[in-house]
Amino acid sequence: MTTTDTTAPTRADAQALDAADPLATFRERYLPMDADVVAYLDGNSLGRPLTSIAESWQSFTAQQWAGRLIRGWSEGWMDLPERVGDELAAAALGAAPGTTIIADSTTVNFYKAMRAALNLRPGRRKVVLDRHNFPTNRYVVESLARDLDLELVWLDPPIEGGVTPDDVAAAIDEQTAVVTLSQIAYQSAYLADAPAITRIAHEAGALVVWDLCHSVGSTEIELDAWDVDFAVGCTYKFVGAGPGAPALLYANRRHHDRLDQPIWGWLGRRDSFEMEQGFLPAAGIRAMMSGTPPLLGLLGVREGAAVIAEAGIGAIRAKAIALTELTTAYARENLVPLGFSIASPLDPARRGGHVTIARADARELSARLIDAGVLIDFRAPHGIRIGLSPLPTSFTEVWDALDVIRRLS
Missing domain, CATH: 3.40.640.10 (Type I PLP-dependent aspartate aminotransferase-like (Major domain))
Structure with a gap:
């Protein structure tokens, strides 16, 4: 899926990308989200927690902090x-x-x-x-x-x-x-x-x-x-x-x-x-x-x-490009006709791990999206940032979120 495609990506396209994703198993490393969350697209502000972090903190508290006390500083x-x-x-x-x-x-x-x-x-x-x-x-x-x-x-x-x-x-x-x-x-x-x-x-x-x-x-x-x-x-x-x-x-x-x-x-x-x-x-x-x-x-x-x-930073970057390509392709075909603009570079070589779409009512729409379980990030004056953290995010999750944006617009 590239931004030169002339048809909107379908949910089946997103599912096919997930099936072929070499990093798909990393999603299992993260603690589950609340059931009312359709998609978490704000990982470029706050990443989701790894299960291993919770385990690390628990181990540190019970063993090193409680066990070694002040000695830990010198150890x-x-x-x-x-x-x-x-x-x-x-x-x-x-x-x-x-x-x-x-x-x-x-x-x-x-x-x-x-x-x-x-x-x-x-x-x-x-x-x-x-x-x-x-x-x-x-x-x-x-x-x-x-x-x-x-x-x-x-x-x-x-x-x-x-x-x-x-x-x-x-x-x-x-x-x-x-x-x-x-x-x-x-x-x-x-x-x-x-x-x-x-x-x-x-x-x-x-x-x-x-x-x-x-x-x-x-x-x-x-x-x-x-x-x-x-x-x-x-x-x-x-x-x-x-x-x-x-x-x-x-x-x-x-x-x-x-x-x-x-x-x-x-x-x-x-x-x-x-x-x-x-x-x-x-x-x-x-x-x-x-x-x-x-x-x-x-x-x-x-x-x-x-x-x-x-995971390897090269593989992470490759998935970030694929996620942003899916997003820009969907936005061009389904959201631009609804008055949005794509406020991010279309060239993936010049684009990072999020895509910003813009419309005059972005502030109000962002609140409705969050209420609907699509957790995005509003940025003044008119931007909605779609953060695409490669390891915990699936292509289908992104497609579902974009479709909610379309339906609420």
């Missing part, structure tokens, strides 16, 4: 941010051991990464960013501009698209310190050309900070091969680590001897338990740590990384 808990970071890096980030930690929220990690990048480019005052990036990213950069007297260079791509290499090349100059973008746009699902944009930034002497929130666990990422400087991303979407699970932070190894981030916490200091006066950063990626690790969230990330590694 491996303190090392989990780096160990689980390595596991996620190997499964989904294309990053070598020792370059990734799991700690804090995406917002905190983004702030730390931005400040670390800016500190590596003293004397440069410009930051390139786009107006349609996730609000937190924009707000953090605006606060940095206020505090550090930076000049913000705003890119304004179409809301149904995203930032191109040409856009960045036209905006960057010798005063640019940092370019920061999302690899996958949270509204349109536009998949940016991360290696090309990174290369353009480096040619101008600037650094890049990539937001991977909508790409980690849904598409292939090669942070080391692309020579990315810093990257952050949440783990509760396609990784499925649980609500508010700690985020990832990647720093290229070539920067490790000069990492200077602003939230100096005791776990980012060398010899943390010596409790010495003054801050001396730890060696390597641990210098980006701040506070005490959130252990239950880390265990969720570990389980999510393990299932991604088992």
Whole structure:
């Protein structure tokens, strides 16, 4: 099923795709949904829980927490941010051991990464960013501009698209310190050309900070091969680590001897338990740590990384493309005639793991869809995001949800 087909996909087509799906058995790894849910299409905001996460939390509580008590910190808990970071890096980030930690929220990690990048480019005052990036990213950069007297260079791509290499090349100059973008746009699902944009930034002497929130666990990422400087991303979407699970932070190894981030916490200091006066950063990626690790969230990330590694990120990406192709084909034939537009790229090579459809009454329609058991995500002003998490989602489930959208429209 491709977006060049001229007939709408049928439910039998969706069932045939399920029968041929090499990842179909992974759906059994997830805890069941309530019986009133027709389809869960918001995995790009909050992933469904793996059965193994519940088991991991229960085991940790009963054995390690209850059994080992305070001794657990010296028996491996303190090392989990780096160990689980390595596991996620190997499964989904294309990053070598020792370059990734799991700690804090995406917002905190983004702030730390931005400040670390800016500190590596003293004397440069410009930051390139786009107006349609996730609000937190924009707000953090605006606060940095206020505090550090930076000049913000705003890119304004179409809301149904995203930032191109040409856009960045036209905006960057010798005063640019940092370019920061999302690899996958949270509204349109536009998949940016991360290696090309990174290369353009480096040619101008600037650094890049990539937001991977909508790409980690849904598409292939090669942070080391692309020579990315810093990257952050949440783990509760396609990784499925649980609500508010700690985020990832990647720093290229070539920067490790000069990492200077602003939230100096005791776990980012060398010899943390010596409790010495003054801050001396730890060696390597641990210098980006701040506070005490959130252990239950880390265990969720570990389980999510393990299932991604088992399925293979290439196979996951292939299914994401197939799911979004089914969705765009159905929408073109059955929803566009009802006044919807497809507010995501039609080229699967430039589309991430969700599809946005738009109509003026999207806010009201979204509420009715949720009441009908189709759990989607409204995004102002007129977007309905259809999140297509490849491992727990079936093609038939998606078709059924799309047919509900058609009938309620």
